[in-house]
Amino acid sequence: MIRKFIQWLLILSLIILLTSLWRMHSLPNPSELSISLLDEPKQEAIQEAKFETISNGVTYTVQPLYHYDLVGLVVSKHDADTWWDYIHREWNDSLNIVDLCVVWGNNVKTNIYNEINFSSGQFTCNFSTSSDTAFAAFDQTAISNNHLLSDNPKLTKIMRSVQVGDQIHFRGSLAEYSHHHGFAFKRGTSITRTDTGNGACETVFVDSFEIIKSGGKPWRQLVWLSGMMLLFGIIAWFVQPIRVND
Template identity: 65%
Template sequence: MIRTSLKWLMTCSLCLLLLALWRRDVLPPTTELDTVLLTEPLQTQITQPAFATTTGGVTYKVQPLYDYDLVGLVVSKHAADTWWDYIHREANDHLNVMDICVVWGNNVRNGVYQDLSYSSGQFTCNIRANSAEAFAAFDQTAISNNHLLTDQPALAKIIKKVEIGDQIHFRGRLSEYSHNHGFAFKRGTSIVRTDTGNGACETVFIDSFEILKSGGQPWRKLVWLAVIMLVASILGWFMQPVRFND
């Protein structure tokens, strides 16, 4: 009887885990979005000298170009330290801790962001529309892939907590950065929202970062609940006494 109950618990917890993992990255509906996401990014040209900073044993030269202030909905992300990311590793790029792809403005106002799917590569954000109508309605000037730079461990920790579906607000400086650690490396930044393709990403040296509202609730909590249930049922199964037939 106990083994039968444990078997059902294992099956149910596994199904719940798979469902929660699938649903945790579903984007929230427009009714759950803060109206501040309707605003456009704020960008102001600045005159600031380049500065040096050392991260991961590499010294970088950072040249700020514009102050930048963005509020948006995270639709895709890529952590630079993920195991399969060889570009950051080969480039000795420890300053770029995370790439986040966000939407705002018209794409939030008309809800069309829900009709597209998003994915991130090592330096790209890719979109795919479910229909020609959705693609036509999508405002490609109200989406950006942001390379987030920081030399502060506390800020990096906050940034790495970002999940798809989160509503975020960050301030920083659109910047170029480079190093000469064994070879010459340099990466620039977009300074307009109308460009596409290679070089269209915003490279932002982060001054502040805030998660305004987390997405994926309660599915993210259910992931952990399902894991606990699954582990408990497996342990319970193996702790049952072995019965031998006479």
């Protein structure tokens, strides 16, 4: 009887775990979004001197260009520290912590983002849909791929914890940055939301970052709960005494 219960526990916890992993990055409905996501990013030209900072033994020169303030919904993410990212390693670029693709404005107001498929490459954000109507309705000036830079361990930890479906708010500077660690490396930034293609990403040296509201509920919690249930079931299965019938 106990062994039968454990068997059903294993099956149920596995089903919940797989379902939760699939659904934990679902995008929220518009009713769950902060009204601040309707605002356009704020940008203001500045006159600031370039400065140097060190990350992972590499000295970078950063040139701030504009103050930048963005509130948005994360629809795709790339962590530059992931094992398959070879470009950042070859570029000796450890200052770029994560790339967050976000939407705001008309795209969240109309719920069109839930009809679009988003994905991230090593330095790109891609979006597509099989619906011509949805693609035409999607506002391509209300989406951006943000290369987020930081030398602050606390900010780095928060940014790496962000998941698809989270609502975020960050402030910083649109900036160019470079280094001469083995070769001359330089990366610029977009300064407008209307450009597309190569060079259209915003490069932001982050001063403050917050997750306004986490997404993926209740699935993120169920991933942890079902994982613990599955582990308990596996342990219980193997510690059960084996009954031998004569």
